[in-house]
Amino acid sequence: MSELEKSLKDKLLKREQENSLRRLTFSANLIDFTSNDYLGLARSEELFRSIQQKVNSLSHSNGATGSRLLSGNNEYTEQVEQKLAKIFKAEAAVIFNSGYAANQAVLSCIPQKGDTIIYDELIHACIRDGARLSWANRLSFRHNDFNDLESKLKKSEGNIFIAVESIYSMDGDLCNVKELTALADKFNASIILDEAHSTGIMGEQGSGLSVSLRLENKIPIRIYTFGKAMGVHGACVVGSKNLIDYLINFARPFIYTTALPPHSIASIDCAFSCLNDHGYLQNELSEKVKLFRSEANKRKLSVMNSESQIQGIVIPGNSEVKQAVEKIRTNGFDVRPILSPTVPAGTERIRVCLHTFNANHEIQSLAESLSML
Ligand SMILES: Cc1ncc(COP(=O)(O)O)c(C=O)c1O
Incomplete structure (x- = not known):
């Protein structure tokens, strides 16, 4: 292996050991609670x-x-x-x-x-x-x-x-x-x-x-x-x-x-x-955020203090948050872990993005899944 390849490999191995190796993935057929398509315009016919x-x-x-x-x-x-x-x-x-x-x-x-x-x-x-x-x-x-x-x-x-x-x-x-x-x-x-x-x-x-x-x-x-x-x-x-x-x-x-x-x-x-x-989309999104927060609070989830469409559920530790995300994904929800060093160590989280197209029952089921972790 050349010196260059070795130094690249070493850096990747270090990331793997720290459980912070990034990989390209895509999800088919999962319910989108991760993309930035908050108003559903990216999928609008x-x-x-x-x-x-x-x-x-x-x-x-x-x-x-x-x-x-x-x-x-x-x-x-x-x-x-x-x-x-x-x-x-x-x-x-x-x-x-x-x-x-x-x-x-x-x-x-x-x-x-x-x-x-x-x-x-x-x-x-x-x-x-x-x-x-x-x-x-x-x-x-x-x-x-x-x-x-x-x-x-x-x-x-x-x-x-x-x-x-x-x-x-x-x-x-x-x-x-x-x-x-x-x-x-x-x-x-x-x-x-x-x-x-x-x-x-x-x-x-x-x-x-x-x-x-x-x-x-x-x-x-x-x-x-x-x-x-x-x-x-x-x-x-x-x-x-x-x-x-x-x-x-x-x-x-x-x-x-x-x-x-x-x-x-x-x-x-x-x-x-x-x-x-379609100006009403903004209000629709606010309603979805309110619903998620009330469902999360009902279940005492450690949800971060945000009133916006971006909601964080803190699960400290890279491996812990990754495992949690895998469980939620097997329930059919597309969520992703946010690992350190992207966020400070100890504040690793599942980042939930709400969208106008998330049905109310999907939001309730996601909160339920999160409470079962
Ligand atoms: C706060 C903030 N600024 C800028 C950007 C970059 O924007 P773009 O994706 O259009 O390059 C992002 C993207 O993630 C962002 O979150």
């Missing part, structure tokens, strides 16, 4: 057909053919960006190929040497990765603990950026955006808000948490993703015209990549139109 129709109406092209700055731009993409800017109540929007790319772009090119990025300790990997690519100083604060954040703000230098999520992807709890904007004002800091898990779920037309609180003008940089509740793919950053022009000029994940193909742009366009026609 109506949306599927409207995307097909839209694609047929566009001038035929299978791919974008280049970066947006070269041959990959077109009038339709710009129209969709204007539509997004309106929905998210911003001066301008720019589409990225994914939420990962959008966050990496923002964090890596806006904060400069001598500036400070402070992020919630539970922030998504793409924000951490972006921050690592920048030359700015990096600090984290305890999850949702604004006293700790304030102590870090006092130590910060240069322009200060606070990176948070509206709904945390692993714990499902919300950021208190109102309180945060007051703190940011006090220290003249700029908030970067990742609305990945609130896009579609909250706010008129799926505009997310900050718009629903009418705080959008207090948050200069907002990121929305379309691969979760919107059921399609891609992301956008919204803010001032200046911010968007800056990203077009300096964001490497925007400049040095082929743009999304026309059918992806059409998917984004149609997904927002579809949600607009």
Whole structure:
């Protein structure tokens, strides 16, 4: 075995010994309590057909053919960006190929040497990765603990950026955006808000948490993703015209990549139109969340403190949570274990995602299965 193969194998073996080896899997015929398709748009036939129709109406092209700055731009993409800017109540929007790319772009090119990025300790990997690519100083604060954040703000230098999520992807709890904007004002800091898990779920037309609180003008940089509740793919950053022009000029994940193909742009366009026609989906999802929580509380499950569609049942230990998940899966429910180091050791969990299409009796049976562990 070559030195390279040996070093790869050693790392994999270590993961296996720690019970944290990742493998690609897929589940057929299990009831979905794991995907991010919260509103059922990814499986919507109506949306599927409207995307097909839209694609047929566009001038035929299978791919974008280049970066947006070269041959990959077109009038339709710009129209969709204007539509997004309106929905998210911003001066301008720019589409990225994914939420990962959008966050990496923002964090890596806006904060400069001598500036400070402070992020919630539970922030998504793409924000951490972006921050690592920048030359700015990096600090984290305890999850949702604004006293700790304030102590870090006092130590910060240069322009200060606070990176948070509206709904945390692993714990499902919300950021208190109102309180945060007051703190940011006090220290003249700029908030970067990742609305990945609130896009579609909250706010008129799926505009997310900050718009629903009418705080959008207090948050200069907002990121929305379309691969979760919107059921399609891609992301956008919204803010001032200046911010968007800056990203077009300096964001490497925007400049040095082929743009999304026309059918992806059409998917984004149609997904927002579809949600607009089915605004009741947001309430339906809230009802499913309430039902799950009441069923879980009735059975005294150790469910985490979240009012969102993301619910965690803590089962400490990688092997313990894996075994628990196997049992639940044999009962017909697709749930996945969240292992350390993805979450801190001791807080390993089953992450349950609720969807509009989960029948009430399925939610009750899942809670029952969880109580039998
Ligand atoms: C909070 C958060 N931000 C960003 C992303 C990345 O978005 P995308 O899947 O579109 O790359 C994710 C995906 O898991 C996420 O949970």
